[in-house]
Amino acid sequence: MTADDPSGASPPAQGSRRIDRAGLVIAFALAALAIVLVVDAGRLSSGAMYGMGPEAMPIVVAVGLALLAIGNLIDALRGNLPPRESADPKPVLLILAGLALLIAIIGFGGGFILATSSLFVATSAAFGRRAILIDSAIALVLTTLIFLAFDKLLTLSLPAGSLERLL
Amino acid sequence: MIDTFAALAHGMAVALQPMNLLYALIGVFLGTAVGVLPGIGPALTVALLLPVTYKLDPGGSLIMFAGIYYGGMYGGSTTAILINTPGESASMATALEGNKMAKAGRGGPALATAAIGSFVAGTIATIGLAFLAPLLVDFAVKFGPEDYFALMCVAFVTVSATFGDSPIRGLTSLFIGLTLGLIGIDKLTGQARLAFGVPELLDGVEVTTLAVGLFAVGEALYVASRRHHAEEKIEPVRGSLWMTMEDWKRSWKAWLRGTMFGFPIGALPAGGAEIPTFLSYSTERRLSKHPEEFGKGAIEGVAGPEAANNASAAGTLVPLLTLGLPTSATAAMMLAGFQQYGLNPGPLLFAERPDLVWGLIASLFIANVMLLVLNLPLVGLWVRLLAIPQPWLYAGILVFATMGTIAAKPSVVELSMLAAFGVLGFLMRRYDFPIAPVVVGLILGPIAESQLRRALAISLGDPIVLLQSPMSATLLGIALIALLAPFVLKGLDRFKASED
Secondary structure, rough: OHOOOOOOOHHHHHHHOOEEEEHHHHHHHHHHHHHHHHHHHHOOOOOOOOOOOOOOOHHHHHHHHHHHHHHHHHHHHHOOOOOOOHHHHHHHHHHHHHHHHHHEEEEEEOOHHHHHHHHHHHHHHHHOOOOOHHHHHHHHHHHHHHHHHHHHHHOOOOOHHHHHHOO | OHHHHHHHHHHHHHOHHHHHHHHHHHHHHHHHHHHHHOOHHHHHHHHHOOHHHOOOOHHHHHHHHHHHHHHHHHHHHHHHHHOOOOOOOOHHHHHHHHHHHHHOOOHHHHHHHHHHHHHHHHHHHHHHHHHHHHHHHHHOOOOHHHHHHHHHHHHHHHHHHOOOOOOOHHHHHHHHHHHHHOOOOOOOOOEOOOOOOOHHHOOOOOOOHHHHHHHHHHHHHHHHHHHOOOOOOOOOOOOOOOOHHHHHHHHHHHHHHHHHHHHHHHHHHOOOOOOHHHHHHHHHHOOOHHHOOOOOOOOOHHHHHHHHHHHHHHHHHHHHHHHHHOOOOHHHHHHHHOOOOHHHOHHHHHOOOOHHHHHHHHHHHHHHHHHHHHHHHHHHHHHHHHHHOHHHHHHHHHHHHHHHHHHOOOHHHHHHHHHHHHHHHHHHHOOOOOOHHHHHHHHHHHHHHHHHHHHHHHHHOOOOOOOOHHHHHHHHHHHHHHHHHHHHHOOOOOOOOHHH
């Protein structure tokens, strides 16, 4: 609908009637998800004597997903998706790398301060900052303050590594 | 009536205890501070601050919640006026006129009419909540499981299909949420569904992990991906904060009309503050004596929608508290807040924990007063928060976002899920799928399933029970109409006209 909007500010060069490849991927992903649901439901044994067993709802959801896959497929083939602006993948990947680093540090017991500081620096770099040393210092101070506030004042237990044990 | 006054007075007594006043104050302050950050709407504000309240007692934490909720709404309107980035679609109308006013050097009066309008609307709507809730509770006590199931079907359809841009994309979001809701151990038979042998998945997907992933991480990724497009510009607050006599004259009717749109539509199990805000905006434009100012910064265009937005926020608390039915992302987060204490909103909660429910309702009044008294003088402080450079702002948001998960469950699996939901949220923003239905689907899906299974177990497996109860039959009919209507009315260009 939005793509048909004549007042839309999108450049017409994009062609609103072309097959949308991203839309095709979405449709196939939904169909795949529906299949996963059906396969998983097949393992369940119906425990209920009367009424619905645990496998009924996944089947209902799977049918819904399959129908929506068809709906999305039609939208994609007609090019009926809203116009998109260009996206820059680099900052996205940088933030995801920061998240991966955070998960790894938490996983190996590196503690809260180190983990969130590395995410802070990665995100800040993704948004265009190049002063990594200054940002690291800010991140360490900020996350240490957060750690102290939450661990000591609110007694939430945040994972402690060697840095946290010094506090 | 008398009962309501007594209950409300009792609630006031709870909310006015010094400790609870302090919680309300902290909530209001935190809610505004987080809500004012660009790109953070009230739902994410509540989601981010959930872990903070984790260790408090339920009463105090719910009161803090009420403050966070209303504070987040206040903060959101400040952002919409001073930088033209509404954190949520309900603030779009406010941004439309408010940002123009700020550019014309009338940011002060715009902020003032938004704040006072929010106060007026919030107070009237909270009174409405206090009187409507007991009536609905009396009604809801008679609900059987089949009626609840039918009611949830109505909520599913209206939240995802009826009022969005595209019913297909809205329903897709809803079904992603329903799928996530299936994950974990089936409560009736103890069998694991969609857990794939991962022990962390047996408990199901945490609502906060999903919400923070979709809203915070997803938003950060999305903004980062399109940073090369344009930089946002903060309008300085110039001139007096005070509204002139003329401003008051033009605002007060708009506040009341906005409230009249917002509260009833919010209280319906349909959700969405977009409709009342845009109804209010187009009404004000039609009724205004200065229609030529619209699009250039008309004060009515801020006053009306902002009142409608706040009134509908209070309205969504009606189905949430009386039926346990969240109809917006924010209400879903409030429900998650209840659930973290094992509390289930609904008629039973009114009977069993009246102190909690009425304490919460009373504290909404208090939060509103605090916001009015605190926020206009403190507006300089909030403006300074807006000036945090974008890299540090989003880095800080992500630190806070991950902190909640790290505090609740410091496991690699849980954090990986947070990251995965962040990617999902990014993709959904990029391809224009609405986010709120996912959260509503995750929360309501399992409840709807258990109600349906209970209904069918009572009827010995006969599905006709869904149509035998007149309530359930009517509601299912409404759900069906609401599902088909957008496809039938596809040609109608609904609220688009008012946006241009």
